[in-house]
Amino acid sequence: MSPAETAVAGALADADALAVPAAPARRMPRPRADALRNRERIVTAAREMFVEFGAQVPLDEIARRAGVGNATLYRNFPERADLVREVILSLTARITERAHEAAEEESDPFVALRRFTHAAADERVGALCPMLDGDFDKHHPDLLAERSRLEEAVQGLVDRAQAAGRMRTDVGVGDLMVAVSQLTRPLPGTACLNMDRFVHRHLQLFLDGLETPARSELPGSAATLETLRSETCAGR
Missing domain, CATH: 1.10.10.60 (Homeodomain-like)
Incomplete structure (x- = not known):
């Protein structure tokens, strides 16, 4: 090794000896x-x-x-708003899972739609809907993401039922969501927990009206998800 190469090697060795070892990456503690x-x-x-x-x-x-x-x-x-947001996120996720389960486990697409609708009623979606009028960030990224998952899942149920000729095509996802919201909202002065027997009867009447062949011509146009996005809550 030449004298110049020896000097360079020595300098590098000295630099390595003086280098401060890198601090280990900190791990965030996992919740207990x-x-x-x-x-x-x-x-x-x-x-x-x-x-x-x-x-x-x-x-x-x-x-x-x-x-x-x-x-x-x-x-x-x-803050109360933090808890309300978490409840809405939890509810939305649960309803989305009901939609996925119905789609995966039912071979008849309209049966899947019917199963989901009754399952959404069991989640008390109508009774909880007024919370969306509360004072909290309705455009929180988590809320928007969870809402998008739900809309995609329900749209899939409707699309499959209509493509199979099992559901009338002059209705949209918005019509379904408005009906579920309104029919599952308890009447004023009525204990919500005692409304199940009426809720499911009325939902079934509504669902019978969605099946083909259509027995009447609907006024107006189908309600889409875009229509509902301009409202604070479906059914408001």
Whole structure:
């Protein structure tokens, strides 16, 4: 090795010796299992109480039903709007899953649509819909993404039923969503939990009207998802 090469090699060795070792990448701690369970209990309790008493139910009552302390509730959801958003996200995800299950497990596309509609009613979608009028960010990215998943799933159910000639073509997804919202919303002064026997009867009458052959000509035009996007809530 030449004297010049020896000098360069020595300088590089000195630089390596002085180099500060890179700090290991920090890992974000994973939520503990009990913390995740508490959060899920809070969301479930909030959803139940919002259905029964409205979105302004006291938060300490939600904590009591969930079996957690007030501090745990506020640690997870510092503001009421945070909890309302989480309940809507949870509800939307559950309804989307019902749509996917119906599409995958039913060979008759109209039976799949009918199954989904009754399942959406069981999720109390109509009773929870007024929460969308609340004071929170309705354009939150998580809400928009979950809504898009739901719309895609329900559109798929309708498209398949119509393509198979099982569903009249002069109705749209918007018509379905408005009907589900309105028919599952409890009547004023009526306990929501006692409405099931009427809800499913009336939904079935509505669904019978969606099957082919159509027995009448509908006034107006089919309601699309684009129509509903301009409204705060389907059925409002």
